Each structure stands twice: as structure tokens, then as C-alpha cells.
Amino acid sequence: MPSAGDAVTIHTLRGFRDLLPPESSLFTRIEAAARDVFSLYGYQELRIPTIELKELFVKSTGDTTDIVEKEMYAFTDGGGREVAVRPEGTPGVVRAYIENNLGQTGRNGKYFYIGNMFRAERPQAGRYREFTQIGAEHIGNASPFADAETITMLVRLLEKAGVGGCSVVLNSLGCAECRKTYREILLEYLRLNIAGLCEPCKGRIERNPLRALDCKTDGPALAEKAPKLFLCPACAEHFARTQELLKISKVEHQVNTSLVRGLDYYTSTVFEVRSSALGSQDAVCGGGRYDDLVKSMGGPASPAIGWAVGVDRLAMLLKDKARMESPSAFVIAASDGARTAAFGLLGELRAAGISADFSNFELSLKSQMRSADRSGAAVALILGEDEIKNATCAVKTLKEKADQRTVPMTELLTEVKRIIS
Ligand code: ATP
Ligand code: MG
DSSP states (O other), X not given: OOOTTSOOOOOOOTTOOOOOTTHHHHHHHHHHHHHHHXXXXXXXXXXXXXXXXXHHHHHXXXXXXXXXXXXXXXXXXXXXXXXXXXXXXXXXXXXXXXXXXXXXXXXXXXXXXXXXXXXXXXXXXXXXXXXXXXXXXXXXXXXXXXXXXXXXXXXXXXXXXXXXXEEEEXXXXXXXXXXXXXXHHHHHHHHHTGGGSOHHHHHHTTTOGGGGGGOTTTHHHXXXXXXXXXXXXXXXXXXXXXXXXXXXXXXXXXXXXXXXXSOTTOEEEEEEEEEGGGTTXXXXXXXXXXXXXXXXXXXXXXXXXXXXXXXXXXXXXXXXXXXXXXXXXXXXXXXXXXXXHHHHHHHHHHHTTOOEEXXXXXXXXXHHHHHXXXXXXXXXXXEOHHXXXXXXXXXXXXXXXXXXXXXXXXXXXXXXXXXXX
16 A cells, blocks of 8 residues: 555546547537537527436436446445436436426527536447537427428538538337337247347347347347338328428438437437448437437426437547647747736737737746747747837747847737738
């Protein structure tokens, strides 16, 4: 055991990571693009807690899902409550919607969230134990216009964030009625073919036969051979209309009848966005309708649709665009007597909306110049004894390696703006 005074190097936990600049700037950029798009579509932000009662996820996400069965960070808190760190956002949004009677506010029922999620899965490229999701939920609208709008918004968000090369894959899981009939047919098929299933599926087909179609081991083969879901006329009409509206929005998509999504609450339209540039973790977004969830969680009957984008995977797609931030101006004090004025100049620049930085006014001119070069700033502003005496500033354009010029203080801000524009 190290004693209290020993220095111990502590590392991040497996699957957790530090997001460093410039990669962190990609997250900021993606989130800013998302906020712009959400505001165009009338979505408002909900900030939900990171920790909730475990029961919330067990009841909504579903106890036969990977997320709840294997991946949840759940523990008993100091008060003896069974709690969990959120693995996804939808259950918290639905709880908040019900708890705060958001259905009675007369608003449009459109909410977004941005936040970190936690899943104890095997870490690999594009799969972490803490990751960021941007999610959207539209609660209270059953029409295909809501489906088409939300998928269109998602595609516009990806475009705005600069993510290209993605494809939208779409399917319909039908309503509770379609699924009830299908559940029996599929269960019958799975019972007959149980010998070929993986162990976890063998144990859960009676509770959740559909889950086998989404199983990473059994799913692909079953999707080809197992009986297909037939939609009732109303569900078929909803799905056809959704696709027609997506065409009107110029959103390209493909229907894939083997797309079932892993969560219990999905009904009707489900979709994923994938990128071939990502390798094996190719899903950047998953979503769908959850028409029965709000009611089953104790709220008013409220059809709903939503999706969640994985920001970490989008950032991977944009990694070539990661840039270190550089200040526009770099301020240097060339003599002891100029330090206070140099500090004041930093304030004036920033007040004028010009990003400005400095290293350490107490270091040599040479050392401060080196920092200015490394900072990537467009211009160095140097104050020394002469400049203070004459109310001027020495201006050196860094990128062009131009000669230093002397500019009167009264014209400095205008001159800097001219250089950086
Ligand atoms: P996958 O099949 O890749 O496990 P999922 O179906 O579990 O995805 P969702 O629950 O639909 O994923 O979450 C939506 C998005 O969140 C995913 O498309 C992905 O971009 C991202 N995501 C999910 N799990 C992780 C993770 N462990 N690390 C990073 N991103 C993740
Ligand atoms: Mg997963």
C-alpha cells in the first residue's frame, strides 16, 4: 500500500477517455450544428439526470436487451436505492415528460438532449463505456409527417455537421397487433429451430422472440430464413406514406426488413444511419417510433418517435477536420514597464471581439516571440518602453513573416481587424 505522501499515477478506466484538443473541438462543432438544426425544427432542450432509478431502464429499454441485461452501470446508492447511470436518453425524457406533465403545456412535444451515456460493453474503436449522444424525441404526434420530419432533421443535422457518406436504413415493426400475430409465428419458428440458436437467445425467446432477430450472433441468418413480419393495412399505409414524404424531403433511404433494433419499446417505423467509412461499428444513429412507451410508463397515451446520434462516431468521421484553435492576436511585453499596459491591451482586444492570448510577460522577448509563433496567431502586438512613451504598438504579422511596423494606439484595433479579416 502506498502511503499518503507517495505519488501514484492514476489512469482513466478502461473504455473511458480524455477528449483532448483538437478532437474535443469536433464535439463542440457537432453539438453547435445540432443546436442550430434543432432550433430550425422547433425542438427545445431537456436536461435530464445522469443517474435514475434502475427500474426506469429495466421497464422502458427492456430487461432482455443487451443494454439492460449486460451493459448497465447499476449500483445500490447510500440510501439503499437501486440506481443506474443512464445508458441512453429516451427513458429519462419519457419520465420527465410524464413527471412534469409536459403533455399538458400545449407545446409541440419536441425535445432534444445532448449528454454522456454509459454502457459497460467491450471497448473497441468507436465503442466506449462513456460516450456522447445527441437525441431528439417528438412526443404526441402519430402521423407519418412526424416520422418524415424527424428523419429529415437527422439527415440535415449530419449534413450541417459536415458528415457525408451516410445511408439511412428504414423498416417498420408494425403496431402491437401486427407484432402479436407475428410474435406467435416467429416463436413457433424459433422453437422448431432452437438447436441452432446461441445460448442467450435460447434462454429468452419465450420472453422476447423478436430479440433473436437483433442478436449479433443469430440475427443475420434468421433475418434471411425466419418468417417475415406482415404489416396490417394501417401500418403498411403509415410506412408507405413516411417513405413518400421522405422522397419529397429529398432524403435518400433504403428499406431493410431485417432491421429490428435492439430495444423493447420500438413500434412501427425504425431506422438507422450507417457510414461505410466507420468499419465494424458503422451505426452513427438509431431511432424509431415508440407509440406505447409513454402509456406503459404511466403517462397519457402519447405516440412518439425519436433517435439518438453517437457523437464519438461522428467525430471519427470528421477527424481530418480537427483543428487547434489559434488566437487572432498574441500580446508581448518587451520590458518590465510595459507589462501592465500589455495586460490592459489583452482586455481591449477581447472586448472588441478579437481573440487574444499571451504567454508570460515576465519571460524574455525571444521566449514570448517563440510562443507567439507556436500559438498560430495571425499577429503579434509588442509593447516596449518606446511604445509606451509614444502611445504606439509594434505590430508584426506572423504568418507572412513581414517586418514589424509601428502603429499609433488609437488605430491599433482597426489595424488588427484589418489584418485578421
Ligand atoms: P451498436 O449496434 O453499435 O451497439 P446500438 O444499437 O447499441 O449501437 P443505440 O442504442 O441505438 O446504439 O445508440 C445510438 C447511437 O449511439 C449508435 O448508433 C452509436 O453511434 C452510439 N453508440 C452506442 N453505443 C456506443 C458506444 N458504446 N460507444 C460509442 N458510441 C455508441
Ligand atoms: Mg450497442
